[in-house]
Amino acid sequence: MVSNEPIVVYENFSYSYPTTPNALVDINLEIHRGEIFGVIGPNGAGKSTFCKSLNGLVPHFYGGTMKGRVLVDGMDTFEHTTAELSTKVGLVFQEPETQLSGLALTVEDEVGFGLSMLGFPAKLIRQRAREALEKVGLKGFERRSPFELSGGEQQRLAIATVLAMKPEIMVLDEPVALLDPIGKYEVLSVIKEIAAEGSTIVIAEHEIEELAYFADRILVLNEGRMVSLDNAKMVLSEVEKLKKIGVDPPSVTELAYLLEHDLGIKLEYPITLPEALKIFGELMEGR
Amino acid sequence: MSSLATSILRRSIAEVDTPMHRLDPRVKFLFFIWISVWAYIFLDYTLTAIFLITVLILTFIGKIFKKTVKAVSIIVVPWMAVGIPILSALFPWNKTLIYNVQLFGYNIPLYYEGLAWGIVWPLRIGVCLASAMFFLFTTEPVKLIALLFNFRMPFRFIYAVAGALQFTPILLDDLQTIIQAQRSRGLRTDVSLLKRLANYPVLIVPLTLSTLNKVQIRAIALESRGFSAPVTKTWPYDLSLKRRDYIFLAGIIATTIIFIYIYLVYGFSPINHLQFYIAAG
Numbered sequence: 136m137v138s139n140e141p142i143v144v145y146e147n148f149s150y151s152y153p154t155t156p157n158a159l160v161d162i163n164l165e166i167h168r169g170e171i172f173g174v175i176g177p178n179g180a181g182k183s184t185f186c187k188s189l190n191g192l193v194p195h196f197y198g199g200t201m202k203g204r205v206l207v208d209g210m211d212t213f214e215h216t217t218a219e220l221s222t223k224v225g226l227v228f229q230e231p232e233t234q235l236s237g238l239a240l241t242v243e244d245e246v247g248f249g250l251s252m253l254g255f256p257a258k259l260i261r262q263r264a265r266e267a268l269e270k271v272g273l274k275g276f277e278r279r280s281p282f283e284l285s286g287g288e289q290q291r292l293a294i295a296t297v298l299a300m301k302p303e304i305m306v307l308d309e310p311v312a313l314l315d316p317i318g319k320y321e322v323l324s325v326i327k328e329i330a331a332e333g334s335t336i337v338i339a340e341h342e343i344e345e346l347a348y349f350a351d352r353i354l355v356l357n358e359g360r361m362v363s364l365d366n367a368k369m370v371l372s373e374v375e376k377l378k379k380i381g382v383d384p385p386s387v388t389e390l391a392y393l394l395e396h397d398l399g400i401k402l403e404y405p406i407t408l409p410e411a412l413k414i415f416g417e418l419m420e421g422r
Numbered sequence: 423m424s425s426l427a428t429s430i431l432r433r434s435i436a437e438v439d440t441p442m443h444r445l446d447p448r449v450k451f452l453f454f455i456w457i458s459v460w461a462y463i464f465l466d467y468t469l470t471a472i473f474l475i476t477v478l479i480l481t482f483i484g485k486i487f488k489k490t491v492k493a494v495s496i497i498v499v500p501w502m503a504v505g506i507p508i509l510s511a512l513f514p515w516n517k518t519l520i521y522n523v524q525l526f527g528y529n530i531p532l533y534y535e536g537l538a539w540g541i542v543w544p545l546r547i548g549v550c551l552a553s554a555m556f557f558l559f560t561t562e563p564v565k566l567i568a569l570l571f572n573f574r575m576p577f578r579f580i581y582a583v584a585g586a587l588q589f590t591p592i593l594l595d596d597l598q599t600i601i602q603a604q605r606s607r608g609l610r611t612d613v614s615l616l617k618r619l620a621n622y623p624v625l626i627v628p629l630t631l632s633t634l635n636k637v638q639i640r641a642i643a644l645e646s647r648g649f650s651a652p653v654t655k656t657w658p659y660d661l662s663l664k665r666r667d668y669i670f671l672a673g674i675i676a677t678t679i680i681f682i683y684i685y686l687v688y689g690f691s692p693i694n695h696l697q698f699y700i701a702a703g
Contacts, residue, residue: 190646218651226646232592233636234643238584240564249647251656260656296647 137351141165142303142335143189147203150184150193158184158193160359162203166304166337171330173350173367174339177381180356182339186308189337190224191217208303221249225297227307231289231314234296235281242284243268243277246295253300260299267299271325287318291325298329305329307338311345319345344385347371347406355382372404387411442484442560446667447569450561454553456674460681461549467538468693470545477552484560490552497551498544506540513539517697538696571657581649585640593633600628 143166150159159181166172174182187193191212194201205212207223228234239245246264255263268274271291276284281292290310297305307326311319323345330336330349340346346353346367353370355363357380363370371377374392377384384392387405391414394400402418405411442450461473474494481490510520513536520537523530561569563584570580604624605611611618663671684692691697 187642192642192646196642196645216650217645218648221646221648221651224646226643228639228643230639233639236644236647237640238564238567238581240562244564252644252648252653253651254653254656257656300647 137170138168140168142168142208143337144206145203146206148188148205149202150188150199151201152184152197152199157359158199159188159356162361164354164361164364166335168303168335169333170335171349171351172335172337173346173353174337174356175341175343175346175353175370175382176356176362179358180380181359182356183308184359185354185356186226186306186337186339188212189304189306190220190226191215192226218252221302222253222300223303225300225302225305227290227293227297227305227310229309229312231286231293232282234293235289239281241277242273242279242281242292245281245292246299249296249300263299263301264295267295270298270329271295272321285318286314287321290314290318290322294322294325294329304335304337307336307340309339309341311340311342343371343383347385347388355380368404368406371406374404390415438485440484440560441666442480442556443562444664444666445560445670446661446663447557447561447565448572448661449663449667449670450557451569453670453674454550454557456678457553458550461546463681463685464690464692465538465542465696466691466694467541467545469691470542470549473549474545474552477549477556481552481556481559484556486555486559489559490555493555494548494552498548501544501547502540505544506537509536509540511536515539535696538694565661568657568661572661577655581644585637592636593629596632596636597625597629600625600632 145162145164148159148162149157152158162185174185176182184193187196188205189207189212193199194213195217201213207220210220210223212220236245236248239248243261243264246267247260250260250263265274265277268277271294273288273291273295276288276292281289284292294305294307294310310326311322314322319342323342326336326338327349338346338350350367352365353363353367354361355370355377362380363373363376371384371388374384374389383389385406387408387410390411391402391404394402400418403414405414457473457477461470464470478487478490478494481487510516510532511530513533516531516533516536518534519531520534521532523532558566567580567584570583601609601611604621609621609624611621613621
């Protein structure tokens with residue numbers, strides 16, 4: 136359930152890497168508690184930078200210059216370290232293997248790694264680790280080595296490591312980009328489940344078709360600037376705008392656009408398959 | 423890269439459960455230091471050979487015998503092959519003539535002291551190397567890290583060690599991929615040594631870049647999980663000494679007492695009775 140309470144606030148935020156200027160320019164937006172917030176855009180649009188600005192990696196880790204500010208649950212990311220923000224924002228990256236700490240012998244210990252770094256008591260770490268593993272469907276894998284897992288399982292493990300920290304916001308930076316179809320399915324199922332529980336999720340994704348199913352709002356970035364920000368249906372229906380910047384809308388949406396554009400058949404743009412089935416079904420029945 | 427070098431770099435732990443693997447890493451580390459020190463205190467090739475055999479027996483029990491013997495042989499055999507003939511003839515403390523060799527019309531005297539020196543030193547290195555391999559290859563990385571924690575090492579140092587252990591196999595995998603990619607694009611590897619050296623940049627540059635990228639991602643991922651939080655970390659792996667560890671330690675203590683007695687009564691070369699100064703050792 137999306138509340139009106141903003142948990143993230145971007146105020147005139149701009150950021151340049153030491154070697155790449157204007158990675159993000161004039162970002163002004165709010166993300167609400169319980170919202171599933173999608174971020175899309177072509178390569179180099181600033182999606183990853185946006186994700187990293189949420190837990191202070193930008194600018195603390197990379198340096199560079201910034202203007203404006205980002206507030207996460209009232210904490211200014213410039214004034215707090217990434218370690219301090221780690222219980223507020225959990226970040227999951229593309230590549231599963233490089234996220235493993237390498238200091239844990241078992242899956243369970245890997246999940247507890249973040250809590251160990253923050254000095255939580257061992258009993259609580261174990262309890263949280265088990266809960267997180269159950270949530271991502273890795274129950275029974277506790278004693279396995281993290282390096283023995285498949286790509287999809289490792290990515291679910293990476294999500295579990297973040298879930299165990301019980302962050303206010305979970306940020307996923309193209310979490311299925313490097314996975315095979317089975318891995319993608321496994322990870323997206325977990326994300327959908329977590330989303331259904333009311334967590335606040337920010338997800339940068341190339342898989343727009345999938346994002347359409349669960350994102351409440353979508354931000355479109357191009358060359359570091361905000362191109363669109365609205366509910367998923369509105370944003371994904373802007374077919375021409377998306378294609379112009381090199382982003383493919385969902386196939387069913389594009390089909391509706393072509394029907395209207397080329398054949399003059401005006402109809403509501405679907406963004407998911409069930410919606411398309413309903414809309415195109417009605418069209419074929421001549422309603 | 424040779425399979426032995428790869429195996430050592432990968433530092434693959436034998437996927438077995440042996441009494442040696444079950445020993446506490448602190449006990450094994452102590453054993454490595456202890457036997458290396460004694461190998462240097464005594465200057466006696468028979469005794470040093472006994473030390474080496476003892477360590478090799480332990481590596482046999484730990485199922486890493488072949489790997490250890492191979493690595494030790496690479497160091498010890500060439501050293502002996504070159505060192506013994508030279509030292510037997512030219513060692514400054516040479517005194518006891520064993521034999522005269524006629525070579526190209528020259529009479530070359532061979533002395534006991536030089537021969538002994540030429541045997542003892544490679545054996546000492548062999549003891550150190552074998553005991554270090556025994557410690558490393560029978561200790562899981564996590565227990566190794568737990569050991570560093572027990573020694574109250576700074577956390578960043580511990581991570582540097584863990585990172586190095588962990589990144590070596592990843593680097594080797596990357597290197598293989600890069601070699602295959604470059605061969606597919608026409609890189610010749612069946613060429614002279616000079617040409618192969620000239621080819622190195624096309625392998626090293628992409629390897630370095632990909633490694634730096636991976637290191638950065640890992641650093642970001644760790645930092646995002648509170649790595650540098652200024653608090654006392656909780657470590658899930660506690661080391662505790664078991665009965666078998668105490669038995670092994672008791673063996674070390676008992677042998678230490680015997681060695682001290684031997685050293686005080688019979689000196690630094692109790693079996694071979696080498697006469698030259700201890701300073702020479």
